Amino acid sequence: MENLGSLAILLAFCVAIYATLASLVGRVKRKPFLIVSGERAVYSIWVLMTIASGVLVYSLLTGDFRMSYVAEHSNRTMPILYKFAAWWGGQEGSLLFWSWLLSTYAAVVVFTNRRKHRDMMPWVIGVMTTVQSFFLVLNNFIANPFRVLAQEKLIVNVGDGNGLSPLLQYPAMAIHPPMLYLGYVGFCVPFAFAIGSLITRQPGDAWIHTTRRWTLVTWLFQSTGIMLGAAWAYHVLGWGGYWGWDPVENASLLPWLSGTAFLHSVMMQEKKGMMKVWNIVLVSTTFFLCIFGTFLTRSGVVSSVHAFAQGSIGKFFVTFLAIGIAGTVYLILNRLDFLKSEAQLESVLSRESSFLFNNLVLLASCFAVLWGTLFPVISEAVTGEKISVDAPFYNRVQVPIGLFMLFLTGVGPLIAWRRSSFESLRKSFLWPTVAAVGVAAVLAVSGIHHFYALMSFGLSAFVLISVGLEFVKGASAISSKSGTNILTAMVELTHRNTRRYGGYLVHVGIVLIFIAFTGKAFDKDAVQEVTPGGTMQIGRYALHVVSFDQGQNENYQWGKLNIDVSKDGDDLGKIEPEHRLYRASKSATSEVAIRRRLNEDLYVNFAGTSPDGQKVIIQAYVFPLVTWIWVGYWVVLIGTLVCLVPNKQKLIWARTEVVGIADKHAKAQN
Amino acid sequence: MQKHKISRRKFFAGASLAAAALVSTSRAQVAKGVNESGIMSEDVRRVGMRLACLCRSCKNTVGDCAMLECGYCAPMRKRIAAMQAAGQDDDAIVNAIVAQDGKEALAVPPAQGFALFAWATPYLAVVIGLFAIWAFIRRFSAKRHAVPDVDPEILDRYHDRIEKDMSKLD
Numbered sequence: 007m008e009n010l011g012s013l014a015i016l017l018a019f020c021v022a023i024y025a026t027l028a029s030l031v032g033r034v035k036r037k038p039f040l041i042v043s044g045e046r047a048v049y050s051i052w053v054l055m056t057i058a059s060g061v062l063v064y065s066l067l068t069g070d071f072r073m074s075y076v077a078e079h080s081n082r083t084m085p086i087l088y089k090f091a092a093w094w095g096g097q098e099g100s101l102l103f104w105s106w107l108l109s110t111y112a113a114v115v116v117f118t119n120r121r122k123h124r125d126m127m128p129w130v131i132g133v134m135t136t137v138q139s140f141f142l143v144l145n146n147f148i149a150n151p152f153r154v155l156a157q158e159k160l161i162v163n164v165g166d167g168n169g170l171s172p173l174l175q176y177p178a179m180a181i182h183p184p185m186l187y188l189g190y191v192g193f194c195v196p197f198a199f200a201i202g203s204l205i206t207r208q209p210g211d212a213w214i215h216t217t218r219r220w221t222l223v224t225w226l227f228q229s230t231g232i233m234l235g236a237a238w239a240y241h242v243l244g245w246g247g248y249w250g251w252d253p254v255e256n257a258s259l260l261p262w263l264s265g266t267a268f269l270h271s272v273m274m275q276e277k278k279g280m281m282k283v284w285n286i287v288l289v290s291t292t293f294f295l296c297i298f299g300t301f302l303t304r305s306g307v308v309s310s311v312h313a314f315a316q317g318s319i320g321k322f323f324v325t326f327l328a329i330g331i332a333g334t335v336y337l338i339l340n341r342l343d344f345l346k347s348e349a350q351l352e353s354v355l356s357r358e359s360s361f362l363f364n365n366l367v368l369l370a371s372c373f374a375v376l377w378g379t380l381f382p383v384i385s386e387a388v389t390g391e392k393i394s395v396d397a398p399f400y401n402r403v404q405v406p407i408g409l410f411m412l413f414l415t416g417v418g419p420l421i422a423w424r425r426s427s428f429e430s431l432r433k434s435f436l437w438p439t440v441a442a443v444g445v446a447a448v449l450a451v452s453g454i455h456h457f458y459a460l461m462s463f464g465l466s467a468f469v470l471i472s473v474g475l476e477f478v479k480g481a482s483a484i485s486s487k488s489g490t491n492i493l494t495a496m497v498e499l500t501h502r503n504t505r506r507y508g509g510y511l512v513h514v515g516i517v518l519i520f521i522a523f524t525g526k527a528f529d530k531d532a533v534q535e536v537t538p539g540g541t542m543q544i545g546r547y548a549l550h551v552v553s554f555d556q557g558q559n560e561n562y563q564w565g566k567l568n569i570d571v572s573k574d575g576d577d578l579g580k581i582e583p584e585h586r587l588y589r590a591s592k593s594a595t596s597e598v599a600i601r602r603r604l605n606e607d608l609y610v611n612f613a614g615t616s617p618d619g620q621k622v623i624i625q626a627y628v629f630p631l632v633t634w635i636w637v638g639y640w641v642v643l644i645g646t647l648v649c650l651v652p653n654k655q656k657l658i659w660a661r662t663e664v665v666g667i668a669d670k671h672a673k674a675q676n
Numbered sequence: 677m678q679k680h681k682i683s684r685r686k687f688f689a690g691a692s693l694a695a696a697a698l699v700s701t702s703r704a705q706v707a708k709g710v711n712e713s714g715i716m717s718e719d720v721r722r723v724g725m726r727l728a729c730l731c732r733s734c735k736n737t738v739g740d741c742a743m744l745e746c747g748y749c750a751p752m753r754k755r756i757a758a759m760q761a762a763g764q765d766d767d768a769i770v771n772a773i774v775a776q777d778g779k780e781a782l783a784v785p786p787a788q789g790f791a792l793f794a795w796a797t798p799y800l801a802v803v804i805g806l807f808a809i810w811a812f813i814r815r816f817s818a819k820r821h822a823v824p825d826v827d828p829e830i831l832d833r834y835h836d837r838i839e840k841d842m843s844k845l846d
Contacts, residue, residue, distance in 0.1 A: 244742055245740075250734060250736065251735050252734070351817045352817075362812065366805040366809060377794070377798055378794070381794045389789075392780040393779055393791050394779075394782060395794060396729075396735045396736065397735050397783075398783050399795075403798050533744070535711075535715065613744050614744065616713045621713075623713050625742060
């Protein structure tokens, strides 16, 4: 089987190189048969990568412990879901997964554009298969997942494997990497179209219309991956953190931030024909940040909690990034004449301006994350001394930036395209401002004096009211005209312009997530040794340890606490935090007990026993508002899906060069 | 799942111990220093919040790293406790640890020397971004031309067209 897998990735590598050459030569020499051949080669790559991936998955599921990768990342006792998830649980497998996803995306792109963009497609295929070739170099020659264990030239079957890291044996973690990878890999598509558009000197924005859905879907995958990672950290690591500013977490956030900036600024190009260079820069930045993220995850250049899969492949990524960035910069500079703006800013008080500030804030945040992630390496290179950049740094730098972003989330929808008068702004801002000040005042009076928290809650109210008013105003107009009720009118309103109102829903989701982040300012925690039968207190909760049970199964040994929870004397039922020790890897994990409510989570971790074995150690936390992170994500998901639904009627924006009209008439008169 | 009750002798040393537990577990954390289970006092935690956990497995501080047996934090907490017991204040403890372990031991970059760049650069980037926006607005703002008189006939034609278009909208 391993030979079949090795052969498949080797053939895929050869076919990928052929696809690149056939597409590019076919396009330059105007040889249609070569172009078609290049397209078919893309399908062949997908078939070969699917065979290779199938071989690896089959080996993992059947426990072929002759293979090094299987022995390292799987074992007989693992549940089937995690045996499958071991595909992306290690270095070699995850890079194969990357390649397989890219081949799938490429095949879908070729199929869906088989009758469109005939001039651009060979270049698009050329870019995608070049990226594919790079990853296939890694698959074949650097991190081959089909190596077998051998001793004195004889293949060895070790009988059983080490198993997947216990920390990864969690349902959210089984789908977290695929989601992130779908995001990382997906940004290759708009990048390839952008490069294709540059090379073919297309002055228009056909590439944007073609890739808008790709970008949105990819962004959604990236968001989902980040959120699953947060959920995993919250449930598995045992300290209730959902975001730790770990370099690998940061690596996933970087393209998300630049991708979000792109999704906003691209509207300027669609509606006004502006920011063409900037959009190419943003989509390229996002793609290279995806590669950079993979590099950070896989190279070990910065220390990370995600040290599940690392190796010495960093130099290959650095070389690829250097060549890719240099080529893209050259191409952009060479094609500047084709990227001229078609319109001008009519007023500083306009939606266009708010997008500029939105891009500034998102990219400032992106840069701050990148800077913090790399600063220890930079510092060591410059001064010879390593400097730690930990969570407190990010929190101090990112909180003001985040609050400004929140403010813009509310301001953007209130400002009209082209030009807003002060009078219209006064009208639009009145109620959101009243709500913001009101919420902050009420909270301050009720005893909350945390400045950033008051700002955050106030701004959240500002955004929610501004978005709410947009819905109500539009729906009221429809309702009064058609006689339908306000809810039906809201659905109708959304259906008429799904991108706009879906986008507003995404904003609401982001606000809910910000509200949850703000709750972090009011966390409570307590660590205590408790003798079974005893009670510990955290905030208004009392935790009475009823019993401590132990047991084992084939995969792990476990110890479980049986705790009665009460709040202000009212019985709230039982919780059972658990501690596990996995046999194969000899590593311990926590199965925390969480009592979820919309106002706060009670989070209890069984951390172990005291050295004399007489007491159990309980880490208890109260996390206010944390559930709104997950609620916010679902709203973001729904909003993004709404954006993907076609409008009831196609909207057409007239790109009028308004300022020029009078001049043209004047010239005509003369 | 096979369930084994843990040895009663080990975890429940009789009813007397259970009764004692009711009294002993009503306190929060430990009063001073670090106990045998690795639980620290508020004083140790306060200093620990200024120091990075260098176990390479998290980006927390010594004060909030949740791993009680963390290979880096557990001995560091004991070291802090010992220095506090010797009467040193917070700054002296942090300085002593930095002198021994280097600036890497700090949770955030110190605001001095090259490390100052860590703090300044993100804000500098924002300033550069604001300047870029200002330059963009200047370059792409529509110039306010002196508008020449337009033939009223042409204007009327435009107005009629606008009204027709508007009437088509719902």
